[in-house]
Every structure is written in C-alpha cells, then in structure tokens.
Amino acid sequence: MIKLQTESLKKLLVGSGAVPEEKFDNLLKESIRKQHNIVDVLVSEGVLTLDQFYDLVAGAIGVERANLGARKINEEVLNLIPQEVASQRRIILFDREPDGTYLAAMEDPTDLETIDF
Helix, strand or coil, X not given: CCCCCHHHHHHHHHHCCCCCHHHHHHHXXXXXXXXXXXXXXXXXXXXXXXXXXXXXXXHHHCCCXXXXXXXXXXXXXXXXXXXXXXXXXXXXXXXXXXXXXXXXXXXXXXXXXXXXX
C-alpha cells in the first residue's frame, strides 16, 4: 500500500469531502492510541471503503486504478517480467494497447525507479 504522510492523507481525505476533519482527527488519535494504521481505522469504522480510498489516491496522483479482478489478463504479457522481478518491484504487466503501450499495475505508482525499469 502507498504510504502517505498523515498531513497529506488528511488533506486528501478532508479536501475531497470523503471524511469530515473532526472525524479524521478523532480517528487519528484512536489509530495512534491503538498503534494501527489510520487508513485501517477509517475503513474499520466504516468512514470509507478501501476501494474509495484507493480511488481517491489514484485520482490524486493522476493514475488510473487497475481493477485486475474485472479484467482479462493477457498471459503472454504477464510473463514478460520474471516472477522474481515482479515480486521484488511489486509490479505486473497485464495487457498491451494496440499502439504497443503496456498496461502495468504497481503497488506504488509513484515509484519512479520501477517506472524507469
């Protein structure tokens, strides 16, 4: 999962209207007290779903969220990156556009080193 700084996360969730500021602040205190991730607390409290969170983050960083459960994965393209490399870099190729562009799913789409790779 992408690790966002608390202030960036608050700005994203409160600024988008997904979470009221007071609710975020209260649950942040709770997450610190319980030593849990704030996103996990927000989801467990029903404030937002994990899908909503991922959609907000994807929109904020300007990438499309890849819902691989709803897509047919091209096995030929999938095997272009060896499993060991895919596991290490947390990336898979899942399809190819007609123009030759590969479609990739990454755990951290802000990882410029992996994108360059």
